[in-house]
Amino acid sequence: MTRLSVGEIVDDAGDLASAVALPWIGLLWLTAIPLRLGQAHFVARLVELGPEAREYGDDLGALAFGIAVLFLLSLWGRAVFVRSCALRLRGLAATGRAPLHLPPGPFLSYVYVALLIELVFLVTSFTLVMVPFCALVAGLAAAIFPQGEPVGLVRPVVRVARQGSQALPLTGLVAVFASALVLAAVNLYFVFQLGLWLAGGVAGADTTRWAGLLAGSNPRFLLVVLAGASVVVEPFWLAALVVYVHKLEARSTGEDLRLWFGRLRSGEA
């Protein structure tokens, strides 16, 4: 079996994300932005508290509970977006309310697997090595959700593991989107600086306070920039993994070859 090409997947993902952009990227962003801002606020609060953070365990716990609720909301947004991508890939219309009709069983399986991955991420995140791995597995879990995985405690986990069979294209995708995340963060940082510079040119506008808030030395600002970059990249990341899963399954069932051979015989190809 020939290897899946990273470039081909990224190209298809760009087209797919553009095709379902209205309104499904909007919905994805609406559900992802509160989570990312909540996470940025949590980390900023932790940095501000510093050595005294342990004394504010209850406050941080309440904040963490709110983030966990926002995480569930973001899972719903992801599932709807991925379903719209999957419908589009199957040639079915992703407009109307079709992507909103999530099958309850597979969605429950997805929530269960996503929470399990989030737990693994939280326990191992301090190592930093596991961060891209957890991001990849969480994306794969979202991408296989529209395939209608039967409900169970083990089968959804096995299904996600099975999709990770092609290590090279997946590593390539992680590298491409990690670079995209850095580029998006740098661009977003300079967009804020440009806005500040332009505002400084307006007569009577006092940008002194904003200059302090939007300075690179302000950890809260840097966290918001990082959160914004992840929100920008997320739709393309998910679309790329949906394309990957779609291509892998078409190859594993031999469906793409059979259809290609059929077209070849009829003289279409």
Add this chain to the structure above:
Amino acid sequence: MTANTCVHHRDRPAHALCMSCHNGVCQECATTWDGIHFCTSCLLEKRRAAGPRTSWISAVPVALAAAVLFWAVSRVTVWSALNALDLWR
């Protein structure tokens, strides 16, 4: 009938092949089950063979596990963040 047209809609091109009867099916007729495309009739047969639906029963342990994981995630977030803070300081 060729694999290039849908077995149910002869005027439509085949979008996929049913992996059970190997007939071509259009986008509307193709259904993916466990990652494999099937036509409606084969899927119905598979469903009948699978017996009565027990999805809501099998969903109970998953829902319970998800609830436990949700509670664990909200608790572990603080523990993990404090440990990371200690480690990096």
